[in-house]
Amino acid sequence: MIKRQTTINSIFRISGTGLHSGATVTLEFLPRREQGIAFVHKGRIIPARYDMVDDTRLSTMIASEGASVSTIEHLMAAFYFSGITNCLVYIDGSEVPILDGSAWEFYQGLWKAGVYEFNEDNVYLKVNRPIETSQGDAWVRIKPLNTLDITMTIEFRTPVGRQRKRVMDVENAFSIINSRTFTLMEDIEEIKKAGLAKGGSLENAVVIGANDIVNPHGLRYRKELVNHKILDLIGDLYTSGYRILGKVEAFRTGHHLNNLLLKELFSSEENYSVY
Ligand SMILES: [Zn+2]
Structure with a gap:
């Protein structure tokens, strides 16, 4: 568990x-003295924070004054797992690369760059009372607890069905970091028609066919899909700017609900304490 603010110890690049x-x-990736993760695009600094989130339909996108960066969630999860609280990320496009569809390469890059620790704390946010958001049958809630404990349930058509996973020691849940994003076969055409997923392939996403996983090597973990939803949630929660402590339970949640949960959490200072 980290106790103080940290940044990276050396500069590195990922394409x-x-x-x-x-x-x-x-x-x-550049070291940063100021607290928080921020992107720099088109000369503008965009804090990777829940109140800068502009679009959550397919990924989490942040925007400020005409500059935007999308698909930040896997990188944000990598920052969480590597214990880095402060960093500047210069980006020469408007979408974070998908790489293998997980947070693995970002995590490796951050790990190799090393950690530089500052004296300041204020890195943890403890939830003081239950917060919940829902939309249709999907919901996500967080209750007071001294650690981060996540229970995620997903539900898709066969062969996925309903899958549930609880991670009690999130900071050390390494099978979450390299669990890949996924899509249903029938959704690909729809997404491509909308001019999206131009860079999508079996190299960076798990594709679920009618009866089985389409990728030749199948899944990395039996629960890789639900693991990935936990990864997305961790990345989204880290846009709070803090390492959140609480018991999180979620059913079919996504980027939109995750963002609403943070907006609800920050709507009253009585909802949380920072230390
Ligand atoms: Zn994802």
Whole structure:
């Protein structure tokens, strides 16, 4: 468990293709003194924070004054897992690369860059009372607890069905970091028609066919799909700007509900304490 604010100890770069744009993008990671993760695009600093989130339909996108960065959630989860609280990410496009569809390469890059610790704390946010948001039959809620404990349930057509997973020690749940994004076969055409998923392939997403996983090597974990939803949730929760402590339970949640949960949480200072 980290106790103080941290940044990376050396500069590094990662390049790859944007899932939706198909464009090649390079990220350059720089140490930052100021608290928080922020992107720099078109000369503008965009804090990777819940109140900068502009679109949550297929990924989490942040925007400020005409500059935007989408699909930030896997990178944000990598920052969470590597214990980095402060960092500047220069990006020469408007979408974070999808890489293998998980947070693995970002996590490796951050790990190799090393950690520099500051004296300041204020890195944890403890939830003081239950907060819940829902839409249709989907919901996500958080209750007071001294650790981050996540229970996620997903439900899709066969062969996925209903899958549930509880992670009690999220900071050390390494099978979450390299669990890949996924899509149903029938949704691909729809998404491509909308001009999205131009960079999508079996190299960066799990594709669920009529009866089985389409990818030749199948899944990395039996619960890879629900693991990935936990990864997305961790990345989205980290846009709070803090390492959240609480017992989180979610049913079919997504980027939109995750963002609403944070807006609800920050709607009253009595809902949380920071230390
Ligand atoms: Zn994802």
